[in-house]
Amino acid sequence: MDLTTAQAWLKRFFALIEEHKAYLSELDNPIGDGDHGHNMARGAKAAEEALQAQTPTSLEGLFKSVGMSLLSKVGGASGPLYGSVFLAFANEVKGQEVIENPQQLFAAGLDAIVRRGKASVGEKTMVDVWSPFVEKLAEGVSLEDVEAMVLATKPLKATKGRAAYVGARSIGHIDPGSYSSGLFFKAYLKELA
Amino acid sequence: MDLTTAQAWLKRFFALIEEHKAYLSELDNPIGDGDHGHNMARGAKAAEEALQAQTPTSLEGLFKSVGMSLLSKVGGASGPLYGSVFLAFANEVKGQEVIENPQQLFAAGLDAIVRRGKASVGEKTMVDVWSPFVEKLAEGVSLEDVEAMVLATKPLKATKGRAAYVGARSIGHIDPGSYSSGLFFKAYLKELA
Amino acid sequence: MKKILNAPQDVVEEMMQGMAEAHKDIVHRVGSTRVLARNYEGAGKVGLISGGGSGHEPTHAGFVGQGMLSAAVFGDVFTSPTPDQVYEAVKAADKGAGVFMVIKNYTGDVLNFEMAKDMAEAEGIDVDFCITKDDIAVEDSLYSDGQRGVAGTIFVHKILGYHAEKGASLKELKALSEKLLPEIKTIGLALAPAIVPEQGKPGFELADDEIEFGIGIHGEPGYQRVKLQPSQAMAKEIYDKLSKALQLQAGDDVVVLVNGMGGTPLMEQYVFVNDVLELLKKDNVSAAKTMVGDYMTSIEMAGLSLTLMKLKDKAWLDALNAPVDTIAW
Amino acid sequence: MKKILNAPQDVVEEMMQGMAEAHKDIVHRVGSTRVLARNYEGAGKVGLISGGGSGHEPTHAGFVGQGMLSAAVFGDVFTSPTPDQVYEAVKAADKGAGVFMVIKNYTGDVLNFEMAKDMAEAEGIDVDFCITKDDIAVEDSLYSDGQRGVAGTIFVHKILGYHAEKGASLKELKALSEKLLPEIKTIGLALAPAIVPEQGKPGFELADDEIEFGIGIHGEPGYQRVKLQPSQAMAKEIYDKLSKALQLQAGDDVVVLVNGMGGTPLMEQYVFVNDVLELLKKDNVSAAKTMVGDYMTSIEMAGLSLTLMKLKDKAWLDALNAPVDTIAW
Ligand SMILES: Nc1ncnc2c1ncn2[C@@H]1O[C@H](COP(=O)(O)OP(=O)(O)O)[C@@H](O)[C@H]1O
Ligand SMILES: Nc1ncnc2c1ncn2[C@@H]1O[C@H](COP(=O)(O)OP(=O)(O)O)[C@@H](O)[C@H]1O
Ligand SMILES: [Mg+2]
Numbered sequence A, B: 001m002d003l004t005t006a007q008a009w010l011k012r013f014f015a016l017i018e019e020h021k022a023y024l025s026e027l028d029n030p031i032g033d034g035d036h037g038h039n040m041a042r043g044a045k046a047a048e049e050a051l052q053a054q055t056p057t058s059l060e061g062l063f064k065s066v067g068m069s070l071l072s073k074v075g076g077a078s079g080p081l082y083g084s085v086f087l088a089f090a091n092e093v094k095g096q097e098v099i100e101n102p103q104q105l106f107a108a109g110l111d112a113i114v115r116r117g118k119a120s121v122g123e124k125t126m127v128d129v130w131s132p133f134v135e136k137l138a139e140g141v142s143l144e145d146v147e148a149m150v151l152a153t154k155p156l157k158a159t160k161g162r163a164a165y166v167g168a169r170s171i172g173h174i175d176p177g178s179y180s181s182g183l184f185f186k187a188y189l190k191e192l193a
Numbered sequence C, D: 001m002k003k004i005l006n007a008p009q010d011v012v013e014e015m016m017q018g019m020a021e022a023h024k025d026i027v028h029r030v031g032s033t034r035v036l037a038r039n040y041e042g043a044g045k046v047g048l049i050s051g052g053g054s055g056h057e058p059t060h061a062g063f064v065g066q067g068m069l070s071a072a073v074f075g076d077v078f079t080s081p082t083p084d085q086v087y088e089a090v091k092a093a094d095k096g097a098g099v100f101m102v103i104k105n106y107t108g109d110v111l112n113f114e115m116a117k118d119m120a121e122a123e124g125i126d127v128d129f130c131i132t133k134d135d136i137a138v139e140d141s142l143y144s145d146g147q148r149g150v151a152g153t154i155f156v157h158k159i160l161g162y163h164a165e166k167g168a169s170l171k172e173l174k175a176l177s178e179k180l181l182p183e184i185k186t187i188g189l190a191l192a193p194a195i196v197p198e199q200g201k202p203g204f205e206l207a208d209d210e211i212e213f214g215i216g217i218h219g220e221p222g223y224q225r226v227k228l229q230p231s232q233a234m235a236k237e238i239y240d241k242l243s244k245a246l247q248l249q250a251g252d253d254v255v256v257l258v259n260g261m262g263g264t265p266l267m268e269q270y271v272f273v274n275d276v277l278e279l280l281k282k283d284n285v286s287a288a289k290t291m292v293g294d295y296m297t298s299i300e301m302a303g304l305s306l307t308l309m310k311l312k313d314k315a316w317l318d319a320l321n322a323p324v325d326t327i328a329w
């Protein structure tokens, strides 16, 4: 994946976020504070504007720009998590013209999330999509696989993030951050296809 | 009218107040703050309790006791006005076994209201019932006369008291303090009959 | 009616008791009266008192303390206190130099305070008073009883309190009040009504998209009902009227008070004050001091009032800025 | 939605501007950032900052000033501020001795403040922090993310602010915070929800005769919905839980904070505090200081919270009582 494709990937991701904005916030309603879609859309808009204002000339520049936009516009829990992912990506692709090792890239992103959020698998956070995605990436992962990973957050009881305050009442709802992460991976897979 | 009759008069007045409590407050709603009935009933209850706790032995004592009760329990505009009436009454009957000159008595009450409230006839206050009542007392006044005096406050525009704040919108409503004053005079006339 | 209370008829009693207990470092209840007096003695100085119906908290008791009121008297909710209770406040405040009463212009308040004055004078206590009428919502000329006393009254408490503390005489306080009162003007607006606990239902009604300009602090009707509008428009409506009444001119100094009515979040009050300060800037009028918050409320009414005080005398600003020891200033 | 505002998306911007303008004697806005910093320099002292989502006014900016916070950072309504904005607050607060951050325990707040710490340390500014978790409504053991930071946080601002002003080091402030935090416990209750301007509808719903115990300051669900009950019963429900959590015993001293949520009149808050003080008396626990009013709100939510702080160290009381120059303490 080169700079142009990566740009297309992120563009696709931002479009998906905008498209699912209302749904993402709805998912955040019963178990959070109903703002995940608005938060992510605010960040996506800022990132697109930044990329338009100054076209990145490297993968590193692309990821850094997006990471800074998300960090400075999203706020809440998802802002620093997604922001850290992109900064980790930027670090990972330093000096590279194409993404040499996608699994290593996403692993670095997951690592950033876990370092920040200190959640492990099973706590009903985006980690529950990132972790299986990274694992399966080597052997090949399909859109259906991603779908399944997102759905698998439904029966979990949240013990991290705002959803932890509703405890057992979080069971039976898809985790919004997992859903948006699913969109991120789907955009990636579609761009490669 | 001796002490016993005067006591019966006031008892009758208090009963009328209690009976018309809701209606008096209702009258106070569109042009005031909807509390005239509650204010007067609070005072009537306190006055009755005071008379029970210490039976007055003179007309002066009776009026003084009621005046102090009203003054210390009613508050608002009507408290000091009615309170002053009874203190003026007490002053008027000093040393008398029977009320010698009813017109002079009520004139003293009216005088107290005007001294306190500084309202003249036509400003839509209880003065608009007290003044014609005092005037007509010498020639004889009937229950129907009192009724008519109270009703005559309806077309007036208030320029004194809380009702003055609604200005022209006070037109078309009976003045609550005039209505309670009407009850006071009716109780008097009935007691004499 | 959804309120945090026990029996509605006990609300004033319990609230007073709560204030006295919570702030016993500053105030105390005088026996079993409806009076909270300051702990600070102020011996030899003129006592300054105020009071009125309850439901306007922190007014009046919140302004009792050194440098401000000597005592405050509580009436029932939205009902003037009785003369004997006002007289108790006068007695508590009298430290040998007489007592000055700040009365808000409502017939009931005026009558009851005046009777208390008579009672006090009969006992040899010198009493004088002023009557605040800062609410210009309803035009004065139409109503011989004049305008209502509302939020601007707290400026009177503060400035007279400062001078009472400095040792001003009854006469001096009276003269000062006469200069001060005409320079203070207020207009309120409401979004939603308050509920008097003993009545249990709203004092007036407003549609979901309606606001009312000129409403009084007891829910008295204002001068205009309009559709909900942006804060900027509300600020302009009120500011223009106040500015005209005070004949504000470029170069003038004013003190600004945005007063929440009890149910209005500070978020809205600060958005509103931002719009007001913009208007002042445009007119080249300088806001020498700005206060924002709940000072004279109407229980839980949603709404606010704007008060402007023209600083005819710069010394008034020092009086306003002087530190005091009260619950709520 | 009936609110005094202009465009919902501008509410934080305009509120900040309003606060900065109205209180320019105490605070100023740092450039065009989301930071209000105090005018008082405090050179050579540790800077103390806090912040979080907006909608809790007067928290946080109301507590910026000499003797308390050095700066406060505003997030969007009920949304944690971003790391770059927190970093701006750190920079504004740094006067050479490092910056201490008081963070309320929400994932978003913790993450964003921690990132700001990383940014600051990369620029050579020493940063340390504490995380307040005073809300014991939701039991800790169940949730690995722990409990929410709510109204009790203002005691931390005040006591740490006092020591920062006295020249305490980052390390000393950290050690003090570790002693302080376990002694502060809070539980809230709600009668009616708030409306986030950009969402335009209530965050939760309660029937006309229902209240909810344990509600959070963003309308997070509490632990129990019950029928409306007398203030005494509400006070007892909350007091018993706090007393147990703090293991209060006869002879203990506490500081009491009854905190209005924004839409609750002082009348109700004082009735409630009266009931709380009764309960303390019965248990022979002494209220060394009592505060009543809107300190950490949830926009216009109707409801309140009760915070008790056990005075393990009497010096904490002096720190709380020391005068400060802020908008709202
Ligand atoms: N500690 C954590 N580690 C990883 N992801 C988390 C953590 N806490 C929250 N999240 C993710 O963040 C999402 C919520 O984001 P968002 O609603 O934007 O922020 P907030 O909770 O501050 O309102 C959750 O659905 C979850 O996936
Ligand atoms: N200045 C006045 N002179 C005579 N009567 C007055 C005056 N002001 C008010 N009143 C009378 O008082 C009545 C209202 O009493 P009430 O409702 O008990 O007091 P408030 O107006 O303080 O609520 C009016 O209906 C009117 O008759
Ligand atoms: Mg959320």
Ligand SMILES: [Mg+2]
Pocket (backbone or CB within 6 Å): B028, B032, B033, B034, B035, B036, B076, B162
């Ligand atoms: Mg009335």
Ligand SMILES: [Mg+2]
Pocket (backbone or CB within 6 Å): B033, B035, B076, B077, C078, C079, C080, C108
């Ligand atoms: Mg009344």
Ligand SMILES: [Mg+2]
Pocket (backbone or CB within 6 Å): A033, A035, A076, A077, D078, D079, D080, D108
């Ligand atoms: Mg959020």
